[in-house]
Amino acid sequence: MTYSIVGFDPVEKEWGVAVQSKFIGVGAVVPFAKANVGAIATQSYANTAYGPEALALMAEGKNAEDVLDLITGRDGKRELRQVGLIDKNGNPATFTGSECYSWAGGITGPYFAAQGNILVDERTVQAMADTFQNTEGSLSYRLVQALAAGQEAGGDSRGQQSAALLVVKENGGYGGYNDRYIDLRVDDHPKPIEELIRIYDLHQLYFAPSKKERVAEIEGEVENDLVAELTRLGYWTEDRSLQEALRAFIHTENFEMREQEDGYIDLDVLHYMKQQ
Structure with a gap:
């Protein structure tokens, strides 16, 4: 019911997730991230335990592929799951269970993993991958642009409802007290990605330094x-x-x-x- 992209910026040391779904409040279910550890998107009959488990394993120094094998290997319903990960060094991994509703699949590349299920076709994931790789700017900007490109390419075959953007950075939160650099959610909206971009632009206006x-x-x-x-x-x-x-x-x-x-x-x- 969902498509997402997880990414890493090796210069700014930022990790993030952008996601859209025909599901209410997707930001409360799919994205997990921790500065200097990694990011994860868990979806398709989402096992939300994947989030904290994967982050704990990556904090121990395990890479994305090893973590993916561990969290899915002990899940008896793993063939219903879909997940994408980025570890602290930007290594990507993605998994799509054989029982996910089609179209379902994922792509990895330098510093990103893109995945989706119940999509119109594979063009949504490919568009996210291409846009992330070919867009200049901050990690957050590249993530939201990738999400928009995925929707334009077809998106969720059932439509749209909610979207979210989570980016973490050490001391990046308000006042420097936590790592929640950007944490934006659109829980129920007819055009959630457009609304997410609108509030993202406002967030940048409020918190980005003047040029x-x-x-x-x-x-x-x-x-x-x-x-x-x-x-x-x-x-x-x-x-x-x-x-x-x-x-x-x-x-x-x-x-x-x-x-x-x-x-x-x-x-x-x-x-x-x-x-x-």
Whole structure:
């Protein structure tokens, strides 16, 4: 009922899973990951014990193929299961049981494993594999683009319902207190991948650092636009300076990661204002 891709970024040391299914709340079932250990997607009559078991085995130093053999080897219903893994070094492995509903199968390549079941045909998995390998950008971006390509190629033969993206990185979580770098879920939606991409873009706006080329001095047209938007949104009043009004907007909307020194603004924040 599901297709997924697990991946690894050897430069940024990130591990992740992207998944879509005709199933409610797929993000609560399929993806598991731990920084400096690996990632796993368990699906098709999912055995959710595979997640913690595989991560524990990989934490001991076992590679993806060995872990796959161990977790499926002791499962009496393994022929109903499908699973993809990436270990701490980016070695991939995938398994599709003989009793998974067709079309079902998987592909591995450098730093990824893609798999799916009850698909229209094999093109969904191939599209995910091709897109992941040929797309530039962060691991999270490549994963969601791969998921979208899988859907465009055919996807789940029964339709869509939920999607999720999980990426882990050491101290990558909010405040640096855990490894949950990106953890986004769309539990029930007619177009869950499109919605996942929408909230992923918002996540990047809130938490990704500003790009130098998108930071501008508040003058000329930028200043005129800023005055108009802060006035329209009710932030610029007679008892506030323009800088105070901008700071109030940034702190109200949780854009602290995009806050610049006085006299400058991240143009992505200004663009967001215009969309409100």
